[in-house]
Amino acid sequence: LRKLHSYMFSIDRPSFDRDKIIFYEDRSFQGRHYECSTDCPEMQNHFSRCNSIRVDSGCWVAYEKPNYTGYQYMLHKGEYPDYQRWAGFNDCIRSCRMVPPYNGKYRMKIFERSDFTGQNLELNDDCPDLNERFHTRDISSANVMEGYWMLHEHPNYRGRQYFLRPGEYRRHSEWGSTTPTIGSLRRVKELN
Template identity: 50%
Template sequence: MSDCSDLSSYFSRCNSIRVESGCFMIYERSNYMGHQYFMSRGEYPDYQRWMGMSDSIRSCRMIPMMMELMDDCPNFMDRFRWSDVHSCNVMDGHWLFYDQPNYRGRMYYMRPGEYRRYSDWGGMSSRIGSIRRIMDY
């Protein structure tokens, strides 16, 4: 999921929400306007559960997360409960990102530096399946 400034083409009313991972701000009106509500992981069976004034949700914004990784990760989704990486700052070492779990699929070489978006490392999407540090020199 990513930011969406206008949800009206997807639904007209929102009676329940389930957040499986991450945190979001949802807004009563398009373009991130109106009442806003913080959503974290959990079930919201009706708009009163998120302290909403009505069932109108017209835009949402993802709240970015930051994490530190220092070892290999064969399955990104199993470990972190999400698989999208939108930016990365490699502080030390050289790494390989793979778009599928268990070090399979398209591979991306990451050296120390800042990658502000997945296209900076040559990615076709933000999806990451596994990560391995290069130790053989």
């Protein structure tokens, strides 16, 4: 299944003229910059650090490391004059992925243990405090049936972020987490 997720992420989709993100080396949109309008698995050749971002259109996930790994940051249309504005832990962005436009329903089932076992809960809306609703913060597997979702390490959409596309995630490492701790989750919706 790990190969399936890698394959899903590498599918080339048509570029939407309206979707564009610009990465700047310095704060307040200064210094060298790189414009991107499609998924980019390796951006190190374009800039050495990233201290500000402008999202002209679309919804994007920026990643700390190449090939869509490391810390993940959800970016909607707007300006981010320094990395703290996108909840960044440092000035390192090495890959990015466009979130396709989506207007359908949202449905996801989360599980307390790996391989879709243990206590489970089906969701179709945002959840600011998972412990209050699910009575645990350990989410070890998930089945995203419809829509795009963002998991957050802490309640109220704070802490590390994990982007989930439709598909099965048999263990938390498949969405990039080193622990099963999740405090909140929400649907990814374009805010244009």
